[in-house]
Amino acid sequence: MNTTQPISLLLCALGGEGGGVLSEWLIHAARAAGYPAQATSIPGVAQRTGATTYYLEIYPTPLNQLQGLSPVLGLTPMPGRLDMLVSSELLETARQIGNGMTSEHITRVITSSSRILTTQEKMQMGDGRSDSEALLSLVRQHSLRHHVMDMAALTRQAGTVVSAVMLGAIAGSGALPWGREVFEEVIQKTGGASASASLRGFALGYAHLASQEVQAQQLAGWLSEDNTHNMPPTPALSQAVSQTLSAALAQFPLAIRERVVLGHARCVEYQSVDYGNLYLERLQTVLQAEQKADPTGTQAWACTHETARWLALWMAFDDIVRVADLKSRQSRWHRVQSEVKAQEADLLKVYDHFKPGVPEFAAMLPTRWADALMRWENKRTAKGRSPWALPLKIGTHSVLGMLALRTLAACKSLRPWGSRYALEQSLMTQWYGAVIKGLHQSADLGLELARCGQLIKGYGSTNERGKHNLLHILAQALNPTVPQTAESVAHWRQAALKDDAGQALDTQLRAQGALARPVREQPIRWMRKPPSRGG
Structure with a gap:
């Protein structure tokens, strides 16, 4: 840390988010720790067209070591000279970056990933929202280090205002020359009746950023040139x-x-x-x-x-084992408690509803048994009957309910013996095998075929349609009789993602000289005409 230059922080908060309180907390904490500090603010504009900004400078040397001297601190931020930019809204972060406030050489950016739409975005006839991915890319390009978190979610979880979460993130970054206890003491002294909620928000912000710091250190070791002797141990591995x-x-x-x-x-x-x-x-x-x-x-x-x-x-891929594992995790129970704001004396009961059908049960069986079970189901549906399913209501809060889910989650060791596992592995092999074949023709074609992996998403019928589209695109892209370009594959992928029914994809395929998807058989179901209520 440079002890001859003040630490400069720019805080951005919308109306009602406690930006002024955050600024006061930081000033009180700095002075309580014995450091010279100064803050100024520039009001924003109403109707969500700008945020109020608070600029702070903190001299990193304690007053008792300055031998009676007083540092001169600035009143306004200098473009490209900020040490830290902290913002409660992603677009506000991008605005300050656009104003040239940050530098990729010295600025650490802490921002929320959540959005509150501007007046201009709301006025658009269609979807006028700014592209969040483009905003995040801007953050990455113009910061030495960056931390992105959903401050809005943490705020709701703590039942407080976002300023407390922002303070916790600043403290967790370790950029200021005093410890966590100073921040917490200031909150307790100045928070009044809301001090306990502010401390909860502070703790969540601190823990979230501290965990990002640990992950960053681990990745730094993994991504270094000489990582064979520098691999940090992790709890997961x-x-x-x-x-x-x-x-x-x-x-x-x-x-x-x-x-x-x-x-x-x-x-x-x-x-x-x-x-x-x-x-x-x-x-x-x-x-x-x-x-x-x-x-x-x-x-x-x-x-x-x-x-x-x-x-x-x-x-x-998602299956009933995966669902049971996620539903029975302790983190999920804690999330439910926070969402319903359950107190210590409250009695909380959680019921999960499941409706597994024949495909879900067949997925866990060996291929031979699964095929027999699916033939039985197909015969039923061919006669116009509804697909068979088993409705279940499981009390996750109960011992028996949790035991049932954990038992099913423990079946992941049996997953490789199931028909679904074999099918998924076969389809994956076809896909990345096609990527390799595409690379043999050109790097661009291989890249577009790799991007087609995006078509595999969701579950049930959505997942099946994605696989159907992917396999057809792979076959047409590598068809030796009608060779296709990378641009054609890109158009097909975009069309498949745009239209759930597949009509846009078929149109694009024909336009590029490829075959449209074959029509899939669908059972015909006869419905009784309801009796009329007339005379």
């Missing part, structure tokens, strides 16, 4: 897993290692260590093909990056 991941990461370029780490962790948590290693092996085959198609890495290994993203999501 054993030492053996860490060593395996460390050795595998050395084969991936630095630009995509973060994505690979996150995807591997998801697969290990979903199934097992071996499943995570399978994820790495699949990615390595794609990377080898991309290195041949683009030896200089002009696309920054975008194809492998996209494959890593969608492959991790696909490999962690």
Whole structure:
């Protein structure tokens, strides 16, 4: 820390969010810790066309070490000289970045991912919202370090105002030269009747940012050039897993290692260590093909990056075991308690409703048994009967209910023996195999085929339609009789995402000289005409 220059902070808050209280908390905390500090504010404009900003400068040397001297502190922020920008709204963060306040060399940005629409956004006839992804990209480009959190959700969880969460995030960043206890003491002294709620919000903001700091340190070790001896231990991974991941990461370029780490962790948590290693092996085959198609890495290994993203999501597909695991987690119970604002003396009962059908039960059975069960179901529906399902109401708050869910969640070790697992793995192999074939033709075609992994989403009929569209696009893109370009595949993917019925996709396929999707058989169901109520 530079002890000759003041620490400069710019706070952005909307009306009613307690920005003035936040500024006072910081000034009181600085002075309580013995540091010189000064704050000024610039009011915003009504009707959500601007936020009130508060500018603070804190001299990092205590008064008792200045030998009677007093530092001169500024009244207004200097563009490109901010040490920290803290904002409760994403677009306000982007506005300050657009004003040139931040620098990618010195500024740490703490921002909320939540949005409160501006007057201009609300006036549009259609969807006038600003693109949040573009705003986040701006934050990443113009900050030395950035932390993004849903401050609105944390505020609701704590039952307070966002200023308390912002203060906790500032304290958790470690950018100010005093400890957490000073902040909490100031809140207790000045918070009055709302001090307990403010302390809850402070604690949530502090914990959220502190956890991001820990993750950033772990990723820094994983993503370093020499990560074979610098792999930090983590609670989620054993030492053996860490060593395996460390050795595998050395084969991936630095630009995509973060994505690979996150995807591997998801697969290990979903199934097992071996499943995570399978994820790495699949990615390595794609990377080898991309290195041949683009030896200089002009696309920054975008194809492998996209494959890593969608492959991790696909490999962690939803099934009844996954649902049971998520429904019975302690974090979910805590979230429900916070949402209903249950007090210590309140009696909370939670009931979960399930309606598994034949496909859900068949998914956990070996392929031979599953096929027999599905044939029985298909015969029933062909006769016009409704699909069979088993309605269940499980009290998650009860011992028996929780035991039932945890027992089902423990069945993940049986998942690889089920027909759904075999089917999903087969389809994944077709997809990333097509990506590799596309790379053999051109790097652009391989990249667009990798992006088609986005079509696999949701569950039930939505998931089935996505797979149907994906397989048809792969077949048409690699059809040797009618070769297609990367641009054509991009149009098909966008059309498939735009229209749930698939008409837009069929139109695009025909326009590019490809075959439209074959019509799928649908059972005909006869409905009785209700009797008329007339005379």
